Amino acid sequence: MGKERPKEVVAEIPSILVLEPAAEQRKRRAAGVEVRKEFQPDLESIKTHLKEIRHHSRDNHSVLLEELQRSLGQYAGLKLAIASDVKQAASYIKEIAGGTDLASINKSNVVINEIRPELEASGFKTYIRYFTEFKNIDKFERKVEDYWALPGLHERGLVESFDIAKTVTQLNSSEVRDYLAILGVNAISAEDGFAFFLQHMSNISKDLQQARKIVLVVSLEKVVQDREAASFQTRSMGIFGLESVLLDLGPKEIEGYDFESLPILAGGQDRELHVLILDNGRGGLVSGGYQDLFLCIDCRACARQCPIGLHLVKKGWVYSPKNYLFGFLQGWLPPTEACFHCGRCQVECPVDIDIPTLIWRAQLEHYVRHGRTWKKRLLDNPELLAKLGSLTAPLSNWAKDNSLLKPIMETLVGLHRKAQLPAFHRQTLRKLIKGGSRG
Ligand code: SF4
Ligand code: SF4
Structure with a gap:
């Protein structure tokens, strides 16, 4: 035995x-x-x-x-x-x-x-x-x-x-x-x-x-x-x-x-x-299309790198892009409208979650059901924004950097007041090249 x-x-x-x-x-x-x-x-x-x-x-x-x-x-x-x-x-x-x-x-x-x-x-x-x-x-x-x-x-x-x-x-x-x-x-x-x-x-x-x-x-x-x-x-x-x-x-x-x-x-x-x-x-x-969110370890490396700061919310708590997306998918946060798919969150992610694509998909699904807001239409048209900015420079540069106007822009368009926007120039690359060929 x-x-x-x-x-x-x-x-x-x-x-x-x-x-x-x-x-x-x-x-x-x-x-x-x-x-x-x-x-x-x-x-x-x-x-x-x-x-x-x-x-x-x-x-x-x-x-x-x-x-x-x-x-x-x-x-x-x-x-x-x-x-x-x-x-x-x-x-x-x-x-x-x-x-x-x-x-x-x-x-x-x-x-x-x-x-x-x-x-x-x-x-x-x-x-x-x-x-x-x-x-x-x-x-x-x-x-x-x-x-x-x-x-x-x-x-x-x-x-x-x-x-x-x-x-x-x-x-x-x-x-x-x-x-x-x-x-x-x-x-x-x-x-x-x-x-x-x-x-x-x-x-x-x-x-x-x-x-x-x-x-x-x-x-x-x-x-x-x-x-x-x-x-x-x-x-x-x-x-x-x-x-x-x-x-x-x-x-x-x-x-x-x-x-x-x-x-x-x-x-x-x-x-x-x-x-x-x-x-x-x-x-x-x-079982849905968002299974990669399950890979997240909640390190918040993506939150630190996200340039728009949308995920910086009140009460002192910072959402990571992934958690913001999760909250949106569960219905307790509004759509992730301000994300401009720069990809920085994905680059930082140690487990390679393709957050920009997942946000993209969630936005599309949402807009198919509910249509796009005017804010979203504006943000989806960066060319129009750039043209307006160039046409009105230097006024547009003064406006985008003005500390009194930034909170208004945040409320109206959803861009965080600390977001750094590029400077606009009246002299566009196209005009510069034309000018160069003349000169
Ligand atoms: S892709 Fe969107 S969520 Fe990710 S870092 Fe860029 S703006 Fe932020
Ligand atoms: S970087 Fe990746 S693992 Fe870390 S919180 Fe963001 S999505 Fe999750």
Whole structure:
């Protein structure tokens, strides 16, 4: 008789791993600007491996989802829920909130863009701790900005590595406070349910340590094969999204909340971990013509490069072109009219999503159903705009650069007030050549 293999003991909860830039925040703050030049990853091999992970995740999403549910089912200290849309998600969170209406949310798209409006409609007060932390480092802000603003980080090999800064393997904590932490995971392993986050400040670590109830929100595309893939994807999000951190440094009209002023609860062991799997239209993407959106890792490299700034929206949150398109396809954002298909978002995308073509397709489908607005007709006719601009130069140049007229142009035509338009010249190339042949 063969020996029976001892049963593997499954922990109470799956490990939650938080990755941070390898040069620690504290060290950087104390020392000013510091970049690890010795770490120069081969970006092309990173992209190749990342694409393999993402294609596997997209092409096997239903199998991976089943596997994830099986894996999570093994952990006795975790409650699992599945929501097909944000209404269901918010109502589940309301049900488990246990009387508190205070929630700390992270900066993930699925939480901020999708669930947050529903949470607020059902009476929750939600705060993004990350932005508050940025506000609190005013005197270091310039240094942080200098650091992240280094031009051409990739080309110069100045890319940070991202290491695991914190691993949570159990819920016990001596600092528990009465609030909810609703955190969109950056990647999760189907094989064992290990969840990964990337943080540039300390908000996620604090929430994992302090919130009485933690809800990990898993959007379908974040489910990957195994721990290695989840870790790799999270690191890649940091590497390719490095410069997009600048998007968070601008002035924020965001109300902060000091979670650390809440009293520490006695008997802090009484905590809950929930995993909420959210579809919210993603399943439909895979069967429609937009399946490549499923490849996105939410690094926001495309948001940083998009010149029109349409995706810079109110309340201090910057949509990436991909998330803007997703919101439009789901019906909660207006059409992406101002995109002029320059292709910069695609060039920056580490997984080569052809966002301009997808936006094009979404626009066409929309205009076939609803017709084009006058704004769109105007933007679709750059030759007419150029002719008008040239004919009226230098008046047109004065108007396009006038700080009082820019907001009006933004409202009327949809071009962001910070967009840099080219200068118009009365002397066109054609006239110049004619003049040259005469002269
Ligand atoms: S193609 Fe459109 S969305 Fe992409 S960077 Fe250009 S303007 Fe922005
Ligand atoms: S679409 Fe944008 S956010 Fe998504 S992976 Fe590509 S660059 Fe990153």
